[in-house]
Amino acid sequence: MRTRYRLALLGVVSALAAIEPLSAQEVVVPVSDQVQIFAKVLGYDRRHESRRQDELVVGIAFQSGFRASLLTREEVERELVAAFGKTTRVRLVQVELLPGLDLQAALERLGVEILYVTPLRSADLSLLIEATRSLGVLTITGVPEYVHQGLALGLDSENARPTIIINLSAARAEGADFGAELLKIVQVVGQ
Helix, strand or coil, X not given: CHHHHHHHHHXXXXXXXXXXXXXXXXXXXXXXXXXXXXXXXXXXXHHHHCCCCXXXXXXXXEXXXXXXXXXXXXXXXXXXXXXXXXXXXXXXXXXXXXXXXXXXXXXXXXCCCEEEECCCCCCCHHHHHHHHHHHXXXXXXXXXXXXXXXXXXXXXXXXXXXXXXXXXHHHHHCCCCECHHHHCCCEEECC
16 A cells, blocks of 8 residues: 555656646746847837936846746846946846735836846736836846736747747837837737
8 A cells, every 4th residue: 555655646746847847937048149139129119219317227027936037137137237237327126026025116116117027936927017017117038928928028039049029019008119110020929
């Protein structure tokens, strides 16, 4: 009887272990490439053309208890500082997604204009989407599935080449105004 119980328990543990990789979201384009591509794409947002502020506030949403999220946050910080530290004033702020966080109040207090969303585990994106849309904060991510779930801008990889994805309804809801010349060369979802 003990052997049967152990085998059943081993089967359950094995099944759970197999599920985990399927539920984890992954970044499919290297962060160094993401930063360069996002910088170019944001140049097509007419909302930012008239921008005359001294600095751009970029928030990085992450979960410290999820290694992929934490590592992506660190890499995004490094790459943003390397890419824009000398030419554009970019202020990076960390937005740790903790249970009970009033995300809207946190984003407003920090003055976040663009929010990069790292890979997350068991996160309710609807709360994040609600907060960013109400404040006009543009969401970007390296996790393509998140764009299909309602974030505005992301990257995927097709034939080992980065593909820009824009969720048009999400981008508009967040206040973005991308020109037609950009929309012709990207994958548009959520019209």
